[in-house]
Amino acid sequence: MNDIIQDGHPTLREVAKEVPLPASEEDKKILHSLLEYVKNSQDPEIAAKYGLRSGIGLAAPQINVSKRMIGVHVTDEKGKLYSYALFNPKIISHSVEKTYLTGGEGCLSVDQDIPGFVPRYARITVKGTTLEGEEVKIRLKGLPAVVFQHEIDHLDGIMFYDYINKENPFQEPENAFPYER
Numbered sequence: 577m578n579d580i581i582q583d584g585h586p587t588l589r590e591v592a593k594e595v596p597l598p599a600s601e602e603d604k605k606i607l608h609s610l611l612e613y614v615k616n617s618q619d620p621e622i623a624a625k626y627g628l629r630s631g632i633g634l635a636a637p638q639i640n641v642s643k644r645m646i647g648v649h650v651t652d653e654k655g656k657l658y659s660y661a662l663f664n665p666k667i668i669s670h671s672v673e674k675t676y677l678t679g680g681e682g683c684l685s686v687d688q689d690i691p692g693f694v695p696r697y698a699r700i701t702v703k704g705t706t707l708e709g710e711e712v713k714i715r716l717k718g719l720p721a722v723v724f725q726h727e728i729d730h731l732d733g734i735m736f737y738d739y740i741n742k743e744n745p746f747q748e749p750e751n752a753f754p755y756e757r
Contacts, residue, residue: 595663674753692740
């Protein structure tokens, strides 16, 4: 938890650099640690022992490394696990239709609750490179799609609350359906 930088830190607003591939051992170690943190934070015993705040995704800029790397460990509503550590993830296609989490979004780099709806694409396809150097294409919808968009935004210096309607935080986004978590 001590490595996670907080809202207001300049690195969170930078556009992260592409990771040269094949990845260096150091970059592989950093990427592996992103996924490890998220997995460990979801284990009640480990989280309690190390004082970890539970998370389902983490991007390298959140640990003050301005490189395009994310770790995601999340299950969809059917219980399917999406566990990925990716270099240079990119959204290559998305639906016109939007969605939003009815409970709003949170972030390991933001300590306070920021209420409001965050419009996201309902379905996306992400391309990236795994720790093993394999290029993957992942089709996502529901919560996993939201999480990947949230983490990829970190790589572009965008915070989730940038999308919240300032005048009316709970106004339903246009062309969007609610997603209950």
